[in-house]
Amino acid sequence: MLTYNSVKELVDLAVQNKCRISDICIKDQAKKMGKSEDELFEQMEKCFDTMCESAEWGEQEGRRSTSGLTGDEGYLMKKYAEKDGGLMGKPMSRAVSRALAVSNCNAAMGKIVATPTAGSCGILPGCLITAYKERQMPKKDIVMSIFTAAAFGMIIAQKASIAGAQGGCQAECGSASGMAAAALVELMGGTPQMCADALAIAIVNQEGLVCDPVAGLVEIPCIKRNASGVVIAFSSADMALAGIEAKIPADECIDAMREVGDAMSRDLKETATGGLAATPTGKKYRAQVFGE
Secondary structure, eight states, rough: OOOOOHHHHHHHHHHTTTTTTHHHHHHHHHHHHHOOOHHHHHHHHHHHHHHHHHHHHTTTTTOOOOTTOOOOOOHHHHHHHHHHOOTOOHHHHHHHHHHHHHHHHHTOOOOOOOOOOOOTTTTHHHHHHHHHHHHHOOHHHHHHHHHHHHHHHHHHHHHHOOOOOHHOOGGGGHHHHHHHHHHHHTTTOHHHHHHHHHHHHHHHTTTTOOBOOOOGSSSSSSSHHHHHHHHHHHHHHHHHHOOOOOOOOHHHHHHHHHHHHHHSSGGGGSSSSGGGGGGGGHHHHHHHHHOO
């Protein structure tokens, strides 16, 4: 059985068995959980269905957070994307709108799938729903790719952290972007090594990202970081699929992320005492929500 302590172990096993990383993960998890692969697939399919529902709900007008600080980001981006696609083009703009929408759903206390956390819940759905709806990729392949994302997520959790309170936002949005990038590569027929390279590239591009939530809420700047996380995931996947290597192995990138997180000031790890949370406007918003 897999220990999920090494990306290399996972990639080597997939190569040896001439299969996808998702195939390795679902078989391993079925054994560990005492369930059939079909049962696990059905559970994961329900998770994907929930992601779709969260995005659809969050893209509707008037979806505001309970604090009143945020809302309608997903709705506004969807309207913008549907005009002419914007600067990024419609598929990418819709991926961003879906990421924002799922984050809006979370802030409004709606139902989401933490992938891997609530703070980064819009990144994987933004990528996969877009692959499903804009590129018409088979739902079965979409669901299986989530197992690849999950396998890498478990490795990151073991070797470093997926919690903003421990490793900063690099541990949340950085991890989610890497997981999503790997899933996208597999969907496009990339090799297991390409999946690992995409993961590494995405992590590198968010190394050192701090967690500085205004008023201590998962809203500002968290919602917009989900949007940028989607863009990083797509660009990382495309680079890997183009044959661009990460150069620094994924396992070493994860180790570096852990070291950076450990060195990060506590003020920049979800305490809302530094960064954007400590700006004059950040303090004003906190007073607006909680009072002086």
